[in-house]
Amino acid sequence: MTTFPLEILSEDIDSAGFVHTRVLRPASFHYTPGQYVVVFANDGQKRYFALASHPEEKELLFLTRQPLRAATFSLPQGTGFGCDFRDKRPWLFITHGSGISALRPAILERRRRGLASDTLIYGIRQWGAQPALDVLGADFPLHKIYALSAQGERVQQRLRSHALSHYGAVLLVGSQEMMTEVRQILAENQFPASAIYTNY
Secondary structure: OEEOOOOEEEEEEEOOOOEEEEEOOOOOOOOOOOEEEEEOOOOOOEEEEEOOOOOOOEEEEEEOOOOOOEEEEOOOOOOOOOOOOOOOOOEEEEEEEHHHHHHHHHHHHHHHOOOOOOOEEEEEEOOOOOOOOHOOOOOOEEEEEEEEEEHHHOOOHHOOOOOOOOOEEEOOOOOOHHHHHHHHHHHOOOHHHHHOOOOO
């Protein structure tokens, strides 16, 4: 497997405890939103991380719970979301916790195309537990609906009370349980399975 040295340019921990690691991007490194890499530690252990950076950004961004402490990383893996970002209809993004890292490139790609009517349903434990990312900022053009687990709220509950008929696509990232339940809710609302995209 082709690998690259993991050269860390900066490593910052935000107030929610997320580690934002910016890495030197190899000249030949090209990818699409939703792809991920295998990160290899010095002891041979490997972990999988979504690329949180947009494909046009000069550096690679990883959003993690722990410092990377790694030596090398792979070429982009997976097919990404495989959707048509030119779709002018609003899109719905659904995730929780660090899953926002995989969705950030897709959200930015939609914004780059001037499409600013999308919605994010995002599960976090409580207010202040979200990572300090631009797409979660108050001034970023993305309608945000939060589900606070500390208050007994779940992403699935938010989805059930949300009108779905006007969305052109759903991009979904999360735990197996959450994703299974979300797919069931979407099916109950006759949302086409062919318009649901994941990155794995």
